[in-house]
Amino acid sequence: MSQNQPILRLAGLLKKFNGFTALDSVDLSVSEGEFLAIVGPSGSGKTTLIRLLVGMDEQTDGTIWLRDERLDTVPANERPTCMVFQSLALFPHRTVGQNIEFPLKIRKVDAARRKERALELLNLLRLPEHYYDRRINECSGGERQRIALARALAFDPEILFFDEPLSALDYRLRKTLEKELKDLHQRTGKTFIYITHSLEEAMVMSDRIAIMRKGQFEQIGPGEEIYARPQSRFVAEFMGEVNLFPARPGEGAHAFEGLAVDDKAAAQQGLIAAEGAYLMVRPEKVRVLEEGERADFTTAGTVHAGYLLGSRRQYEIERGDQKPLIIEIVQDGSPPLADGARVRLGFDAGDTHLVERD
């Protein structure tokens, strides 16, 4: 999907508010037709970034390039980009049709052509044509999402930005719209840049995920890669439930807190217990060991709490004063682990990943 020429390029983009650095000299390059999700907790700078990109705010330093042209010097209303707002920002005093046609009206497209395009977009977004004359307040949450999207597509932007538009919807509707959005991205071939604090949303839809932390990109890459090989503890924890074992460099080349280790297997995988590093294993990779069964890394503890997660069951395993271990076992009909039972746990070096920093 990605082509060579980047459609959008940020170089050293910096934004300060009264001495507070909201965006700390970020660089980024987005390919034509890509679906990029920018994910981060609140306050990580993602909203600041998108506001700079659409021109609602001005950067303190740095540049934004759209292909070969400077974008940051262009006023917001002249930028060939469009954003779907968190609140959707549909005009309550206009009908659905008038909302969708709005960007065309501003461009002085004649009324007949405008209506034709609005009806096309209603079709594209699977809304019935008679919605054209509806009032916004007569539409449901999901319909409003589609109308906002149709309006943004009517603008025909080079890049379409999304500022967490699905965050206010209930779970099922959100899931449906996530899939529709991904489908729409494929059908229109446009470049989508989607901001969200929900990793799940980012994973479902995007080609690449950029994780933000304290005004910087912590890691950028395809979802699978970020999930399997996070570069920092922050990303590892942000990408879902995870077990992290701090390195104990003083105790051996492959020593991690609370784990018995098979040194040969650990060495083969290059799992060096460097200062500040963590050994990471996802809950679904940890097994409950039978009597005498071996694993590259082993530990033991007491079953503390169990939660049913649909197809899997999650347990917290208490291990003295160390952080409880989280494990997930696929429901296969075997009886659940009893509360308070002593268990031996293990996982293999190949299922782990070395996280190098905090």
Next chain:
Amino acid sequence: MKTGRFLTAALYLYGIAILVALYLPLLSVGFASISKSRYLSFPVRRYAFEWYGEALSSGTVADLVVTSLITAALVTLVSVVVGFFGALAFARYSWRYRKLFQKFVLLPIFFPQTVLGLALLMWFNAIGIVPSWKTAVVAHLVWITPITTLIIAIRAYSFDPALEEAARDMGCTTLQTLKEVTLPLLAPGIVSAGLFAFLLSWGNFPLSLFTTGADSTLPEWLYAKMVSGYSPLVPTVGMLSVFASALLLLIAIAIPFLINRARSTESA
């Protein structure tokens, strides 16, 4: 929530009591204006409408109406324009001392109007301006602009600033944003602010008393005639003034309705 029979009765009673308290006194002026006798006494023995004819043909009354009308119209225009931009400044932009300024702007409402009138009169004298209906316009503005600002600000606060940003994002210039988004959304606030401004100026007595100088507005004249030289012309002119206000109110209520109709035919 389902209201019980007792509560319903109590609510009706309450409503009726309020209406009676508000409108019964007005009714007595109405009766006085159509009574043939010089002073009002119940029951009214003979009705006559001659004072209405008198009032409508009187040059004095016409002058008063013109003065009051021009004053109120100017006050409405200026206070709504100033209030509009003031409200936007409060609701849309954050600047230093904004909160403080917001409170100071509203302060004149809380002054007793007589004190405000006196203060303004002394001020006009101090800077050498001869009071006339024009100074009254200024006096009314001091008191009414905070009110229009408040009314429009309430409306401005209640709509999502992202609407304006979205308009800009989709290519609107500042002026287009104002025309396409801000103004239509603030319209109800602007209409009610204008209505308030007009009626408050039209009926204002204390500020006018101090600041009109040799000119006279309707309420001032009514008061003067009450004090000396009463005739049934007083309640008659009073009633005409009420009718004028009511007419304005009806027009104001009709405006949004008419706009809506015009808009729906435009889009069809």
